[in-house]
Structures are given as structure tokens and as C-alpha cells.
Amino acid sequence: MKHLLFILLALLMSWYSAMAHPSALSGNEQPRASHTYRPFLISTDAQAPSDNAENKGPASQENQDSSRVVVLGYHDFSATKKATEMLIPTEKFRKQMQALQDLGLNVIGMEDFLAWRRGEKTLPDKSVLITIDDGWKSVYTDAYPILKEFGYPFTVFLYTNYVDGGGAALTSPMIREMMKNGCSIGSHSISHPYPVSIRKEQKKGDTSYAAYLRKEMGDSKQFLESQFQQKVTTYAYPGGFVTDEMPPIATDLGYECLFTVLPGKVTASSANQRLPRYVILGTHDYIFRNATSFKATSTSGASHGAIVQSTEHPVSPEPGALSETRMPTISANLSAVENLDPESIVMRIAGFGKVPANYDETRKTVTWKVKRRLRSRTCEVSVQWKLLEEKKYQKPMTWTFRIDREAAYQASPLTDK
Numbered sequence: 001m002k003h004l005l006f007i008l009l010a011l012l013m014s015w016y017s018a019m020a021h022p023s024a025l026s027g028n029e030q031p032r033a034s035h036t037y038r039p040f041l042i043s044t045d046a047q048a049p050s051d052n053a054e055n056k057g058p059a060s061q062e063n064q065d066s067s068r069v070v071v072l073g074y075h076d077f078s079a080t081k082k083a084t085e086m087l088i089p090t091e092k093f094r095k096q097m098q099a100l101q102d103l104g105l106n107v108i109g110m111e112d113f114l115a116w117r118r119g120e121k122t123l124p125d126k127s128v129l130i131t132i133d134d135g136w137k138s139v140y141t142d143a144y145p146i147l148k149e150f151g152y153p154f155t156v157f158l159y160t161n162y163v164d165g166g167g168a169a170l171t172s173p174m175i176r177e178m179m180k181n182g183c184s185i186g187s188h189s190i191s192h193p194y195p196v197s198i199r200k201e202q203k204k205g206d207t208s209y210a211a212y213l214r215k216e217m218g219d220s221k222q223f224l225e226s227q228f229q230q231k232v233t234t235y236a237y238p239g240g241f242v243t244d245e246m247p248p249i250a251t252d253l254g255y256e257c258l259f260t261v262l263p264g265k266v267t268a269s270s271a272n273q274r275l276p277r278y279v280i281l282g283t284h285d286y287i288f289r290n291a292t293s294f295k296a297t298s299t300s301g302a303s304h305g306a307i308v309q310s311t312e313h314p315v316s317p318e319p320g321a322l323s324e325t326r327m328p329t330i331s332a333n334l335s336a337v338e339n340l341d342p343e344s345i346v347m348r349i350a351g352f353g354k355v356p357a358n359y360d361e362t363r364k365t366v367t368w369k370v371k372r373r374l375r376s377r378t379c380e381v382s383v384q385w386k387l388l389e390e391k392k393y394q395k396p397m398t399w400t401f402r403i404d405r406e407a408a409y410q411a412s413p414l415t416d417k
């Protein structure tokens with residue numbers, strides 16, 4: 001069974017990798033392909049947080065070390081562009097950074113992470129390592145000011161061909177400035193090859209393939225080290241794609257830690273050449289929640305992760321908010337929607353399906369009062385509508401709020417029956 005799961009994961013992984021990244025052949029403005037991470041994430045999420053599955057590495061440090069590190073992986077940011085899987089709205093990123101603080105998680109830099117991996121340093125039980133792949137200019141314009149404000153160290157995984165690539169790429173001066181304020185760098189190859197290209201190289205034979213990997217992994221390391229005067233011992237596999245030939249070559253080249261895109265917490269027993277990482281997609285809020293959730297261990301209690309969401313229109317209860325009743329009134333204010341077809345509005349609530357919500361023409365608000373107590377810890381809502389004279393529905397607006405089950409018992413025993 002475990003083997004089957006592993007094979008399934010591997011298949012999903014390679015599929016995911018194939019979809020994950022465009023390679024920047026031109027170096028200029030990288031095409032923003034329509035990546036589809038969904039199937040990969042749903043399936044891994046289903047066997048959710050791989051706190052168990054991750055203990056596969058050599059148990060070399062198997063002692064009292066119960067530290068768990070969440071590695072977050074980001075790509076691109078924008079305050080104005082629409083969110084995609086690869087692009088997170090800057091405001092949502094800020095809220096996530098705030099949530100790390102609110103949850104009391106300890107954000108560490110790569111230096112501390114590496115020292116912990118070497119057994120030279122201990123970490124608090126629940127720590128977070130922030131990483132950002134590819135080298136988009138928005139790292140400098142959008143993420144960096146927020147990270148600096150919170151005082152969070154972070155690591156940028158750069159691929160050689162995109163550094164100073166023009167367009168939306170980071171420039172060397174930007175990288176140098178960030179490195180003075182908490183940024184460290186790791187390698188993300190020379191050319192950010194698709195798995196398809198890697199497989200092609202693999203077929204040319206062992207010697208040729210080894211030379212190819214040495215170039216992608218080794219030359220990129222050398223480039224970064226000479227360009228930015230920092231020792232580079234970390235690598236993020238482009239698209240998370242890793243073949244068995246990569247780890248030994250990486251070790252030989254002097255890499256200490258290599259990161260995948262398989263979600264899970266890093267523990268003392270994780271293998272350094274295949275470290276798990278949560279890729280935070282701009283359009284999937286539950287990944288951040290899973291990343292910041294911790295299961296109980298023998299030495300530490302469980303803790304719930306943060307729901308960080310934003311909706312295009314005002315809603316109630318707000319995303320991530322705690323409802324103190326188990327029978328809340330749920331509403332969405334659609335007054336900013338032009339040409340809204342009121343007849344078309346559909347509200348769906350997890351566990352209830354489509355509900356008979358009311359639309360108030362004057363307030364331009366759709367409302368439904370929950371009729372029976374919500375029993376789960378969270379409640380997902382989706383509201384969808386059409387525009388007048390359009391046949392297709394707009395993309396649903398979805399959000400999740402939390403239910404305080406304890407408070408609901410005590411606060412309103414009469415209404416909450």
C-alpha cells in the first residue's frame with residue numbers, strides 16, 4: 001500500500017513538474033503559463049499533512065529532536081493582477097506573514113536551518129522557513145518590504161538564466177540589496193529545465209546525463225557564489241522534479257539541502273536531498289492552513305493553522321473569522337458587481353449544498369441564516385452569479401470561516417439548539 005502511494009505520488013509529481021514551470025529560454029519576460037497544480041495538490045492534500053509519510057529519511061539524528069519546520073514556497077506577487085496558482089496577491093501574502101506571527105511560529109533563516117540539519121543548533125518545536133523560487137522582480141517590489149517589516153529572513157532560489165533577465169526578472173542590485181536585509185540565496189539550476197528536457201538528457205546515457213546535471217547544478221552554484229559572494233549550499237529542484245541521479249551529484253558538488261514541492265513538515269529524520277515544502281498557491285487557501293497546522297507529537301500539542309483568505313466582495317462572517325454561533329447568518333454584499341443578474345445568484349454551503357438565500361435589492365446583498373447547527377470546525381461558503389445577458393456563471397467567490405464550538409454552547413443556549 002505504501003509503495004502504491006509512493007508510486008502514485010511520484011507520478012503526480014512528474015506530472016506536476018511538467019506543468020509547473022516554463023523555462024526562460026529568452027531570458028526576458030517569462031511566459032506566465034496557465035499552470036494547473038490542482039490534481040497534484042488535491043491528491044497530496046487528501047493524505048494530508050504528511051507528518052507521518054515524511055519520516056522516510058535515515059534516522060541519523062534520531063534523538064530527542066522533535067522540531068518540525070514548515071518550508072513555505074512562493075513564486076510571484078502582485079497587488080493588482082488577478083491571483084493565479086503561481087501569483088499571490090500581495091495583501092494576502094501580508095496576511096499570511098501576519099498569521100505566522102499570530103500563531104506564534106518561529107520564522108528562521110536558512111543559516112539556522114542548515115545549522116539545525118547539521119546538528120549544530122536546536123530549533124523551537126514549530127518553525128517556518130520562507131523560500132521564494134525563480135527570481136521575479138515582485139520579490140523585491142512586493143514581498144521584500146513586507147518581509148523586512150516583519151523582520152523575517154527568507155531565501156530566494158534563483159536560476160542563472162533569469163537573473164538580470166530583464167522584464168519581470170530580479171536584477172543583481174536588487175538581490176544584493178535584499179541580501180543586506182535578511183535574504184539569502186540558493187540555486188534553482190541554470191535553465192529551469194522541464195522534466196521533458198531532463199528525461200531527454202537522461203536518455204543520452206549516464207556520462208552525458210551526469211555532465212548535464214553537473215552543469216545545471218554546479219555551474220549555477222558557481223555563478224551565484226561569484227556574483228553575490230555568498231556560499232550556496234541549497235537547491236530547489238525546478239518544478240520539484242528530482243531523479244535518482246541528482247542527489248549524489250548534488251552532494252558531490254557541495255549542496256547540503258535540496259527542496260522538493262511535496263508538502264510536509266521537515267523533521268530530524270527527513271532526508272536532506274528531498275526535503276518537503278509547501279508551495280503556497282495564490283488560489284488555494286487551504287495549503288497555507290495545512291502548512292501552519294501541526295499534529296500532536298509525544299512532546300508537543302496539536303495546533304490549528306490559519307485560514308488566510310480575501311474575497312473580492314465583502315462577506316460575513318469574514319474569511320477566517322471565528323463565528324461565535326453555530327447558526328450564523330451568512331451574507332455577501334454584491335453592490336460592486338456591475339450588471340449583476342439577481343435571479344442567477346446561487347449560494348452553496350458545505351454540508352447543506354445549494355441553500356435558498358435571499359437577495360435584498362436595496363442592499364444588493366445575498367443572505368442566508370443557517371438553519372441547523374454547524375458541526376464542523378470550519379464552514380465553506382460559495383456564492384456564484386451571472387452577469388445580465390451572459391450565459392456563463394462568473395467564477396464562484398468562496399471563503400471559509402471558523403466556528404467556535406465551545407462558545408456556541410455557552411453563549412446562546414436558547415437560539416442555538
Ligand SMILES: [Zn+2]
Pocket residue numbers: 021133134188192238239
Ligand atoms: Zn521554479
